[in-house]
Amino acid sequence: MNIVVCVKQVPDSWAEKKLNPSDSTLDRDSVDAVMNELDEYAVEEALVLQEAHGGEVTILTMGPEKAGETIRKALSMGADKGVHVVDAGLHGSDAVATSAVLAKALGTLEWDLVIFGIESTDARMSVVPAMVAERLGSPQLSFATKVDVADSTVTIQRQTEYGFDTVEAKTPAVVSVVEKINEPRYPSFKGIMAAKKKPVTTLTLADLGLGADEVGLAGSWSAVDEFAARPPRQAGSVVKDEGDGGVKIAEYLAGQKFI
Amino acid sequence: MTTTWTDPFATEERRALRALTREFVERDVRPHLDQWERDGELPRTLHAQAAAAGLLGVGFPEEVGGSGGDFLDSVVVTEELLQAGGSGGVLAGLFTHGIALPHIVAAGDPDQAERFVRPVLEGRAIAALAVTEPDGGSDVASLRTRAVRAGDDFVVDGTKTYITSGARADWVTVAVRTGGPGFGGLSLLVVPTDTPGFTVVRRLEKMGWHCSDTAELAFTGCRVPAANLVGPLDGGFVQLAQQFVVERLSIAVQAYATAQRCLDLALEWARVRETFGRPLATRQVIRHQLVEMHRLVDVSRTYTRQAALRHAAGEEVVAEAALAKNTAVAAAEQVVYQAVQLFGGQGYLRDAEVERHYRDVRILAIGGGATEIMTELAARRLGL
Structure with a gap:
């Protein structure tokens, strides 16, 4: 069984992120870059499935040159090879444009399963897996807490408020x-030493047959019109409980439109 | 003419190794370190976790269960283990095999490698090195623990002290006297700690390195198979001496990396801590203090790394290793002192990280060859 894991390089989850004033995109130079933490679970799940079912695990990413580090990390964890879509035209791609690129790149690979982490810690949209599935015309099994594969059926469990949904697809x-x-x-x-020798293929937009107007800032459906830095934290107000603490809390919450 | 400088400590692989070490410290060390300091020892599970990341085997060949890599890779692990918020105690307790196993690996007996090296590098067992005795210190040549040949066995009698991981070890590489007095009569012998006659006399309570157990060990008629002799009979002193350079350089790395960590913590504190309406870092006296700390760390690191590079390339750096140790340790002592000073009352509290480093650093001028011994050694090497 061949698996492709889509991963993304993001600014360190705990770092303060900034936007470039010139084009309102993420300032990647101001913070350390790491593999999106949620993608590590996707890589791990692929490796576990590979241990049970054989086949190859391919890591797919799109992003600047530096994003190749994220492929290397997944290869050091044990994945077999990487595919890196790198092209200046990708800069500023939103979720819709990203899904177009990933779907095209997946079209060049042979796979039985594509695994995603549920979202990236920078954009936090959680829609790319669904968009990619839609573009590929493949069934999507989202928010999995458990994945099982038997023959050509994949079954997942998804935790809900009431218990688990069991969802399966071919x-x-x-x-x-x-x-x-x-x-x-x-x-x-x-694994780090071995990863050096594993193959990583790079693809450009031209290789994927995508035009500059379909991706990047130009091809994105969403745009950032303006942004402002978070205002500095204000000193909190302390309410002394003089027998009316409950009322004061309720008044505060009502004032904030929480109740 | 322009030349490009490639930092040998920041190659793609070493940056990945650094990131791996940091991830390990953040995930498996930092959340538990305060508890281990109170427990007085590291859990065995930590050894298994470090082995899973391949960290225990860095610098050991794959044939004996290691991860490959060389001394410079070990330097990267040591640096990052401390700079990511680990501690000297973790380094001492988790990487005791760094002093306990090299002689066994170098001796090249495949049976010994399978029995004593592989299980340790795989995180399934703990090894220790026992050289120092209660009435000796850096004077290795006058050791008194005896091993007497009896048929296919050696019978070991004696006492060892200040043994790192001695209370947890599954086997101990012991320096024993098999021949006459002086340098020439010493051998190395692996003694499993379930051997009848082996006892942990007591755990030693220390100023620092609280999460690293240290013990006094007694050997009373311990019968050990002669197959546990490491390397040639009466060749122990040379075997020990061959590891001295690596041990001293490693302590130097530990010293400047601890200092770097304290500098990082002090810098962050100086930027957020406000006194009299302004952050500490805006005061000239504090800024200059921080620059001085940076100077001490950077000079120590540069000198030590240079000696490490030359050692890895096969050059003889006995004097440089001794001076690197003294330089980096003296720098670390000043930097941890200033870090505690900058943190003020906060820095004097138990569980303040700088307070722990302040105590942990003190051993570095004593262990692995005391500062005075290093200076005398350098004097001789320099022909003074």
Whole structure:
């Protein structure tokens, strides 16, 4: 069974992020870049499935040159090869444009499963897996807390407010996983050394037959009109409970339109 | 003419190794470190976790269960383990095999490698090194623990002290006297700790390194198979001496990396801590203090790394290693002092990270060859 895991390089989840004033895109130079933490669960799940069912695990990413580090990390965890879509024209792509690129790139690969982390920690949209599945015409099994594959059927569990939904589909299918699904392994030191020798293919927009107007800032359906820095934190107000604490809390919450 | 400088400590692989070490510290060390400091030892599960990341085996060949890589890779792990918020105690307790195993690996006996090296690098067992005795210190040549040949066995009698991981170890590489007095009569022998006659006399409570257990060990008629002799009979001193350079350089790395961590913490604190209406970092006296700390760290790091590079390339750096240790340790002592000073009352509290480093650093001028011994050694090497 061949699996493709889509991963994204993001600014360190805990760092303060900034936008470039010139084009309102993320300032990637101001913070350390890491693999989107939620994608590590996707890589781990692919490796677990590979251990049980064989086949190859391919890592797919799109992003600047530096995003290749994220492919290397997944290869050091044990994945077999990488595909990196890198093109200046990608800059500023939103979720819709991203899904177009990923779907095209997936079209160049052979796979039974595509696995995504449920969202990226920078954009937080959680829609790319669904968009990619739609473009590919593949069934999508989202928010998986458990994935099982038997023959050509993939079954997932999705946690709901009431219990678990069990959802199944025929492969090829697109799966997105949540962080409860597993504990990602470390990219071991041996894995780091081995990753150097694993193949990474780069693809451009031309290779994928995509025009500059279909991706990047020009091809995105959403645009950032303006943004402002978060205002500095104000000192909080302290309410002393003089027998009317409950009333004061209620008044505060009502004032904030919480109740 | 322009030349491009490639930092050998920041190659793509070493940056990935650094990131891996940081991830390990953040995920498996920092959340538990305060508890381990109180427990007085590291849990065995930590060894398994470090092995899973391949960190225990860095610098050890794959044939004996290691991860490959060389001494410079070990330097990267040591630096980042501290700079990501680990501690000298974690380094001492988790990487005790860094001093316990190299002689066994170098001796090249495949049976010993399978029995004593592989299980440790795989995180399934703990190894320790026992050299120092209660009435000796850096004077290795006058050791008194004896191993007497009896048929296919050696019988070991004696006492060892200040043994790192001695209370948890599954086996101990012990320096024993098999021959006459002086340098020439010493051998290395692996003693499993379930051998009858082996006892942990007591755990030693220390100023720092609280999460690293340290013990006094007694050997009373311990019968050990002669197959556990490491390397040639009466060749122990040379075997020990061959590891001295690496041990001293490693302590130097530990010293400047601890100092770097304290500088990072002090810098962050100086930027957020306001006194008399302004952040500490805006005061000239504090800014200059921070620059001085940076100078000490950077000079120590540069000198030590240079010696490490030359050692890795096969050059003899006995004097440089000794001086790197003294330089980096002295720098670390000043930097941890200033870090605690900058943190003020906060820095004097137990569980303040700088307070722990302040205590942890003190051993570095004593262990692995005391500062005075290093200076005398350098004097001799320099022909003074």
